[in-house]
């Protein structure tokens with residue numbers, strides 16, 4: 001039996017079975033659906049992309065995977081170099097892994113060990129945000145603040161190692177004042193908090209965070225697993241404020257294969273680079289630097305650059321703003337739009353019960369969560385397809 005994610009298996013509705021997918025469309029045996037979720041925000045170029053397919057096939061004909069322990073290969077070297085060239089500042093040191101959660105774990109391990117290597121053993125704490133989501137592994141859950149994961153709190157009690165604050169500059173300043181000598185990092189989803197409720201906040205918070213991290217010698221980590229590759233209307237939020245460690249996943253491979261990367265700046269890397277074997281970063285997922293993933297990631301980045309994706313995302317945002325302009329309903333608390341993300345937050349989650357099937361019948365795949373009715377569409381979506389997704393959202397409040 002398949003054990004499905006985030007579901008009470010006893011009461012869950014049977015999932016829609018996908019038999020084919022192309023462009024922005026998912027196909028069941030009887031329905032053609034616009035994927036308004038982009039397979040958990042990753043499939044930015046759409047499905048069955050001929051160039052991504054070719055990149056995979058031609059690499060598979062050489063080899064699909066070799067481990068990075070004691071071996072290396074051209075796709076991983078090229079991807080590492082491409083990321084170093086493409087990402088801002090001296091974010092040049094790439095540690096690959098197989099999922100966003102693991103890549104955040106690696107970032108947290110890096111931050112902790114960076115200070116342990118320097119003998120600053122009191123810096124064991126993480127400063128994180130309320131409503132944060134960083135993955136489903138134990139340390140990422142501890143750093144996160146999502147109600148769905150609170151069973152861990154029940155079992156273990158509140159964490160001694162993580163402090164959560166709202167996205168308010170005053171709270172940030174107070175937290176630094178109180179804890180600065182014990183913090184190894186400030187971990188944030190920059191500008192857009194995804195799975196914690198599609199919450200958007202201002203860049204001034206991140207700018208102040210950068211200043212405080214610099215003043216108190218705390219590492220700033222941006223988890224751009226969801227926000228990276230244009231989702232907020234910025235190529236990376238790291239283009240606006242430079243973190244010390246950046247985490248990318250999801251769209252890294254255009255949503256083709258699970259892969260992620262933790263990228264460190266020189267000073268972080270230098271904190272491990274010396275004569276002491278025990279100062280090495282002790283991590284190594286079996287599939288890190290997978291050759292298929294690296295080949296498809298390289299092609300995905302090439303498409304992003306040559307296809308002027310930032311203009312596509314600006315267009316998605318402009319059309320979304322135009323279509324949602326003036327739309328209100330007493331059951332909607334707020335409509336938020338940023339780049340390629342739109343969210344109608346309803347006052348009560350029960351308002352969204354039945355929406356998925358309603359959208360399915362109208363040819364749209366959607367998956368509301370908490371009290372968020374949202375869309376994060378593939379960037380290749382055509383205007384009329386995007387309008388259909390938004391019309392479907394609006395139509396729900398008229399029935």
Ligand SMILES: Cc1ncc(COP(=O)(O)O)c(C=O)c1O
Pocket residue numbers: 099100101102104133134135136189194195223224225226227249250
């Ligand atoms: C901000 C953020 N970090 C980490 C993750 C975890 O990534 P993965 O599901 O690949 O482990 C997610 C997944 O939604 C995410 O949104």
